[in-house]
Each structure stands twice: as structure tokens, then as C-alpha cells.
Amino acid sequence: MIKPKEVETEEIIPVKISAKVSLNWNTITNTIERDSTYNTIKADKEKLKYLLNNIINEEKLNIKVCSKKEFLRKGYIAFIYLMRLNYIQPVQCLKLQFYTFESDCQYFLGLLDYIENNREDVSRRVNLCSNI
Numbered sequence: 297m298i299k300p301k302e303v304e305t306e307e308i309i310p311v312k313i314s315a316k317v318s319l320n321w322n323t324i325t326n327t328i329e330r331d332s333t334y335n336t337i338k339a340d341k342e343k344l345k346y347l348l349n350n351i352i353n354e355e356k357l358n359i360k361v362c363s364k365k366e367f368l369r370k371g372y373i374a375f376i377y378l379m380r381l382n383y384i385q386p387v388q389c390l391k392l393q394f395y396t397f398e399s400d401c402q403y404f405l406g407l408l409d410y411i412e413n414n415r416e417d418v419s420r421r422v423n424l425c426s427n428i
Contacts, residue, residue, distance in 0.1 A: 309359055311373050313350055317343050319373060326362040326401060328377050338381060344428045347374040348383070351411070352419045362401035364408045371415065372408050378426065389425040390418065 308329060312318045317337060320329040328334060337343045353370040361368050378384045386407060387393055394404030411418050 309357075311357060311359070311370065313353070313370055313374065314346065317346055317350075319377060321357075321359055321368070321373065323359065326403070328373065328380065334377075337377070341428065344378070344381075344383065347378055348423060348426055348428055349419070350374040351378075351422060352415050354415065361403070361408065363398055363403040363405055369412070372411060375411055375418075375422070376403070378422075378428075383426050383428050384422050385425070389421050391421075 307322060307324050309321045309323060310318055311321050318333060319337070320331060320333060321327075322329050337347070351371045351374050353374065355370045356366075357368045357370065357373075359368045361372070375384065379386065386404070390410070392410065394407050394410075396405040397403070398405055
């Protein structure tokens with residue numbers, strides 16, 4: 297049976313951070329797709345620095361994530377991408393330890409909430425400790 301159009305959700309959603317930086321979000325796995333776009337940005341220091349400075353971006357996306365009840369924001373995508381590449385180590389950068397994961401979710405419970413509530417401080421700390 298085919299679902300009505302209004303209830304369909306796409307598995308892969310493009311997330312345009314800027315005209316030059318776009319990543320693809322997998323709504324099933326709650327991760328950024330490791331595709332050619334992922335690898336292109338990974339090799340471009342200018343784009344990595346742009347993402348680093350974009351952690352403060354509060355623009356909401358129409359995308360849910362497993363560890364948060366609200367919609368993702370572009371700044372979360374930037375943080376998650378840089379964290380996946382090990383350019384950001386949350387424990388060292390934020391001087392906080394997150395211990396709990398929700399089932400079937402690879403992000404620490406409370407991490408994205410902490411970023412949301414302390415966006416400017418997180419951005420400052422991450423810029424100081426990142427290895428970009």
C-alpha cells in the first residue's frame with residue numbers, strides 16, 4: 297500500500313549550510329551520510345573552518361534527531377560533522393562528560409541540549425580546542 301504524499305518522509309535529506317557547504321542527513325540512522333559530499337568537505341580546510349564557525353547557527357531544519365524532541369538546527373549538523381571527524385572532542389573542548397545514550401542513538405543524551413543552551417560558549421570553546 298502506498299502512503300499518502302503528506303506522510304512520506306525522505307530517507308536522505310540535503311542540509312544546505314551555505315551556498316558552498318551542504319551535507320546529507322540520513323533520517324533512518326540519524327547520521328550524516330558518508331558520501332562524496334562528506335568527503336569533499338572533509339578535504340577542504342576552508343569549509344571545515346566555516347562549519348566550525350557555524351556551530352552558533354540556530355536555523356531550524358525540518359528534521360528530527362533521536363536524542364532530541366525538537367528539530368535539528370544547522371549548528372548541530374556542523375558540530376556533529378566535526379565531531380565525527382574527530383576535529384571536536386566534546387569532553388576536552390566542553391570540559392563536560394556525557395554518559396548516557398538513548399537506545400538506537402549514537403549521540404549522548406543532553407549533548408545537543410547543552411549546545412543549544414550554551415551556543416556562544418560552545419562555539420568559543422570549540423574554536424579554541426579544535427585541530428582545524
